[in-house]
Amino acid sequence: MTHLVAGALFVGFVAQVLYLASRAPTGAPGARRPESLLVLYVVGVTLLAALSQRDLWPFSAWRLMVGPAPSEIGGAAARLRIVLRTADGREYPLDHRAIEPIDLGELRGWLRQYAPSGPSETLDDVGAFVLERAEEARLEVRSGRRPGRFHIPLGPLAAPKHTLYPSLWVRSDDVPDVPFREVVIYQEEWGLERRWRDPSAFALQQVYVYRGRS
Amino acid sequence: MMRALHTSRDAWDGFWFAPERALNLAAARVILCLHSLWIVLSRNFADIADVAPVWTFTSAQVKWRFLLVPGHASVDGVLQWCAISALVLGVLGIYPRVSCLVAGLLLYHLAPLETAFRDVTPYGRGLTLAPVGLLLMAASPSSDVLAPGRGLGLNRPPSGDYAWALRLAQLLVCQIYLFAAYGKLVAAGLAWGSAESMRLWLIWANIDPLASTFHVPGLWLADQPSLLLSVLGMGTLALEAGVIVALFRHRTRWWLIPATLLFNVALVVTINAHVPEVWLIFLFVNWHAVAVVVSRPRPSRLGGDRAGWPAQGGIELDS
Numbered sequence: 001m002t003h004l005v006a007g008a009l010f011v012g013f014v015a016q017v018l019y020l021a022s023r024a025p026t027g028a029p030g031a032r033r034p035e036s037l038l039v040l041y042v043v044g045v046t047l048l049a050a051l052s053q054r055d056l057w058p059f060s061a062w063r064l065m066v067g068p069a070p071s072e073i074g075g076a077a078a079r080l081r082i083v084l085r086t087a088d089g090r091e092y093p094l095d096h097r098a099i100e101p102i103d104l105g106e107l108r109g110w111l112r113q114y115a116p117s118g119p120s121e122t123l124d125d126v127g128a129f130v131l132e133r134a135e136e137a138r139l140e141v142r143s144g145r146r147p148g149r150f151h152i153p154l155g156p157l158a159a160p161k162h163t164l165y166p167s168l169w170v171r172s173d174d175v176p177d178v179p180f181r182e183v184v185i186y187q188e189e190w191g192l193e194r195r196w197r198d199p200s201a202f203a204l205q206q207v208y209v210y211r212g213r214s
Numbered sequence: 215m216m217r218a219l220h221t222s223r224d225a226w227d228g229f230w231f232a233p234e235r236a237l238n239l240a241a242a243r244v245i246l247c248l249h250s251l252w253i254v255l256s257r258n259f260a261d262i263a264d265v266a267p268v269w270t271f272t273s274a275q276v277k278w279r280f281l282l283v284p285g286h287a288s289v290d291g292v293l294q295w296c297a298i299s300a301l302v303l304g305v306l307g308i309y310p311r312v313s314c315l316v317a318g319l320l321l322y323h324l325a326p327l328e329t330a331f332r333d334v335t336p337y338g339r340g341l342t343l344a345p346v347g348l349l350l351m352a353a354s355p356s357s358d359v360l361a362p363g364r365g366l367g368l369n370r371p372p373s374g375d376y377a378w379a380l381r382l383a384q385l386l387v388c389q390i391y392l393f394a395a396y397g398k399l400v401a402a403g404l405a406w407g408s409a410e411s412m413r414l415w416l417i418w419a420n421i422d423p424l425a426s427t428f429h430v431p432g433l434w435l436a437d438q439p440s441l442l443l444s445v446l447g448m449g450t451l452a453l454e455a456g457v458i459v460a461l462f463r464h465r466t467r468w469w470l471i472p473a474t475l476l477f478n479v480a481l482v483v484t485i486n487a488h489v490p491e492v493w494l495i496f497l498f499v500n501w502h503a504v505a506v507v508v509s510r511p512r513p514s515r516l517g518g519d520r521a522g523w524p525a526q527g528g529i530e531l532d533s
Contacts, residue, residue, distance in 0.1 A: 192421065
């Protein structure tokens with residue numbers, strides 16, 4: 001329902017813009033009624049988004065860091081860790097650039113929705129995608145190049161993503177010299193205060209593993 | 215009753231249609247286009263459509279809402295280049311009504327590719343204000359200056375025609391902060407700004423080495439006395455709720471804009487989150503006044519003339 005309403009509201013906005021764009025401004029105060037209606041419309045729709053706390057994008061409710069801060073990570077507030085494993089059992093956390101153009105935060109969100117319900121053909125397809133891209137990235141890093149397929153035209157001036165993930169695979173010894181064989185997804189559990197005092201105070205529970213297709 | 219209606223109508227017109235400089239509206243067009251270009255050239259929206267498995271569970275409503283057809287990256291690639299071209303034309307002021315309209319509509323389709331595969335919208339990813347802002351520029355006379363053959367138009371008299379779209383775009387920027395504060399108060403109340411809440415948010419955003427680039431500033435802050443953390447939390451709520459004052463009290467922009475910029479940078483290094491839309495705060499700068507200062511002819515050593523000084527000369531940084 002929200003999608004329908006939000007879509008219709010944007011169409012209403014576009015219709016008013018098209019009307020205004022097609023007429024020349026007269027400058028007379030009395031002739032500004034269409035502009036006033038458009039202003040009223042945008043103010044009304046954005047207020048609707050805010051008061052209902054529903055995102056009617058591009059009329060957003062801007063729910064940035066709302067809610068009480070979590071004190072525990074796990075359960076409903078789960079955080080997933082995506083790891084690549086070699087045949088000899090070594091594990092390497094996924095570098096966010098390896099799966100470009102998909103954003104690592106969005107992939108983790110997607111997996112949080114679907115991974116706990118157990119392996120499926122679609123999960124395996126995503127696992128195959130991650131394994132293929134990670135292996136490509138591994139070879140690039142081993143040969144001294146930046147991982148990832150997207151060579152950003154703006155270079156270091158590019159807009160940072162929403163979440164500032166660190167670049168993990170920078171030097172050639174940040175990745176193994178043998179191929180990745182598995183994609184493993186762990187669910188993390190830790191208390192914020194506990195882990196702050198002791199960085200090793202966290203637990204990992206394996207929720208999914210993709211072993212490649214034969 | 216009629217008098218009240220007239221008063222409110224006058225107040226409405228006095229705010230939304232108060233005479234504004236043509237250069238400020240045109241600068242808003244350039245800023246919105248450049249900001250959108252920055253985001254589009256930093257992402258690869260088109261190829262996301264080709265990662266088939268992630269689209270498996272995407273609802274039909276989302277696909278229809280943004281006209282997404284996964285699996286056609288080549289088409290989206292063409293649309294992406296069309297958007298880039300339209301944005302460049304918008305910056306240059308070439309057919310800006312058409313170019314801003316096309317760019318705004320294309321970005322309404324392209325931006326959701328980043329998140330729509332998991333049925334969420336891309337707010338805070340950089341292009342939330344672009345569709346609305348660019349379409350506002352298409353509906354307004356933003357090409358009267360800063361367009362081929364039009365120059366800066368410093369002598370052009372201010373007009374209400376240049377005001378409403380700029381004010382509305384500025385309001386949209388204020389809403390980022392205002393609505394964020396409102397959401398926090400709705401979801402957690404004033405306790406959101408408490409020392410304990412601040413400490414937890416800072417730890418949450420910095421403690422995981424796999425999910426954060428910056429660690430030291432945030433964790434250092436988390437270790438500060440409770441009084442300082444409370445001031446930080448309540449100050450955040452106050453600043454977010456108060457940015458909208460810049461819309462009504464122009465003189466507050468002198469300190470609110472720098473304070474907001476500082477706040478945005480602080481968020482990046484302490485929370486490890488970047489909301490690219492916040493840089494549109496530059497829409498509040500009085501670019502007309504800046505241009506007047508920059509284009510002011512320097513007096514010669516012989517006390518030469520000041521020919522070329524615009525008729526509306528003088529610095530109006532608070533206009």
